Amino acid sequence: MIDAVFDLLITKWDFFLDLLIEHLEISFLAIGIAIIFGDLVGILISEYQKSAKWTLGVINFIYTIPSISMLGFLIPFSGVGNATAVIALTIYALLPMVRSVHTGLTNVDPAIIEAAKGMGSTRKQILLKIKLPLAMPVIMSGIRNMVTMTIALTGIASFIGAGGMGVAIYRGITTNNSAMTLAGSLLTAALALLADFLLGIVEKRMQKHSKKAKRQNKIAGITILLVIVSLIVGLIFMPDPADKTIKIATKPMTEQYILGEMLEILIEQDTDLDVKLTQGVGGGTSNIEPAMEKDEFDLYPEYTGTAWNMVLKKTDIYTEKQFDQLQAAYKKKGMQWIGMYGFENTYGLVVRKEIADQYGIKTYSDLKQYASDLTFGAEYDFYEREDGYDALCDTYGMTFGKTMDLDIGLKYQALAEKQIDVMVVFTTDGQLADADAVVLRDDKDFFPSYLCGNVIRSEVLEKHPELKAEFKKLTGKIKNEDMVKMNYEVEVKEKEPRDIARKFLQTKGLIE
Template structure:
């Protein structure tokens, strides 16, 4: 409880920002669902065949897994809030449409006949009889949709849309129960609070009208603010994203601090845990992000895909990566840092001793006994398990694909006996694992450096100069120590990054 309270106090601005993002996503989705579902239910109330067909269609959408739906939307509309709002809207349509349609269809026929006898037009009949009678059921559907949307919106973090799901995702990756509690409790409290509020509003017609008036006022105010923002001079905006894990988040915060030091008016936003390699690369090409840290070996093996073996010389690898990115994709790849964060495979000490496994070539004779836990990138890349199979003749008996942080928890709990990892991972020391020697030198050099479009680099030479300060900095032992502080000690990545920059004199103390 002490740790929870401390985190709430020290990270209150970040938590409030995540809360605001969550509310915005949920509100936009609910409004869009209302705009779609209410007119359809009204239109189809006298068309039973179409009304039931729409009901079945809305029900079918509900059966699509949330992450699958988000994945299907990404190629169509990209990443960020847009696919999240679309997916949440689709899920919210069902309860709103069903309750509205049912409420309108189940009105007492005698009342309907009486309205016709008095000569009410269809519009007047809807306005004075049908909607008032169906209103309690309609509000019930809206409440159900809102609770559903707020709960599902936690998944928006997986596609870079932010929200409280960011804390749930960080809690899983860093094995941090405090973050899990913050994300889970606030999501539940949000759902309960809005559900109770809607119930209270829906009790009288006056409350409904007052609420609608307030919403219209807020929307007008928001439109005015957006107009003001569009007309006034804008500061430089930079969106920095990163892959899953503590290391990319540390680097992102270093990038931000260096940029803000030289460009105080720059508006820098971070999108940590944004996704895997392909996901980030596509986002960069589409202009949805501006910068992300990428590794030289990954560029050659997974992005530009050389038709020859990646050189073992780090300098040659970087030069090839830089030239290929510039030629093929018009991207600028800045000079890398000192450390190499290459792939490795680690096993438990028990497994190593039992089967006398100390090198990657030893694994071929114990394929059947290996229970591997791999992250999604490693399991599907040529510079990962796909290439490793060919180089060492591997065919493991069991492979489970899981999020990066979970694989270390899995090996610690004896669910698997081999995991992929990186040479700077602090969990190697934390769980006393044995890193297997790459005796055939399969893994290429992996040095991290900022990647951006050539257009962005030319438009922002000062930002390029700021980021170049990290060139040749950070040793492997320093990076492992930084990762340990975030992953094991559960310190904020922003604090750890700033402390390092101050210590190395890359950041002025007055900016602390």
């Protein structure tokens, strides 16, 4: 495994370097904002002690909110991507900052403060000349803890489409690529430890009390502050290249990674447009579609049945005869369907083979009488879909003994380890062929049709009509067996989605 990780880091160094830079940008921006506001709040509550108790209480309460929940709370207000990640990370970084500043300032020896007052020092002079210098060791300790925590926590930001090393970790989990998961984790840990080491050196230097050391520390502090302010201002007022950039999103599924790479390769080869590809947005349709409405994404691959039930909130079973209604409803939302790939990825149920053989389970109806003794596993959004878990159980009259929420990339592992007995699969899953499981027959035709195509904002298509030619090239080009084969290459043979996408486009004569 270690050899595989090093090989991956060497062969894809540019990929990991880009992620590393993104990780630093997101985490340092959050750190910078937290230092500025944390210092201000810490100073204020130490000077006005009556406000300290409730202020720290509020911050403590916010700190107890799980990071995933915080990201979910923020998405409706700030959308997906880096902005939401920075806001969430800043909120979590504030607690150690405010607490360390408040603790450092309030623990300065009262006798020293009284002596300063007796010598005629003003409140401002006491704060700047006495309290802050004496509290600095405690403040620096808080900064070290906060920086290490923030850099590590930034990895989870990829769940909402932000960049950073979490992209590699999440992609590795989704595509069953342990080497990529480990590589992303190790780089994140190394970055956090390096930051802690460097800040440790700074902390030791700040404990020196010579005039030269104080002067150097002051210069270093001003320099760091200027860098942080410049970074914030630069990111806020950075020129927006959106007119020439197509923002593509994909769900956290292997085939979506492949489709996203295909779109990027074709668009950048045949047009003068650039592509910003955000891979594996957590929550899939639940987060991507609202982001499309807010113009945060321009285009993403979607499935007709999912759009009908999950986006339009229709309760009937979708068939392709209803596609015109689907298209009309999307056009009213300022979006449209274009470039239907030709394959269908519908849901299915599988049961561990030993259970299927033991009880003779072949259909969903057969499963009904044994469901109460079995554990059902599915990805998170399946439990919330109109055509998901509740509707499935109602249709077949099933009640499972237990349910388990699983990341889409961990389902087959959970099945192999017997943590679950029944699970939802996609019919194009690459790992399905090697799984020790039996695919059951949907004898009541519960699951609707799920043809795959692209959803694009109408405004983008009008502004860039050249995209129509690119979608036409892929229309009807991918059969079910093609998608299964490509998914297998990524999930089982651990090949890169971009390499598989490029190879397929070459076989179709769409690229050189």
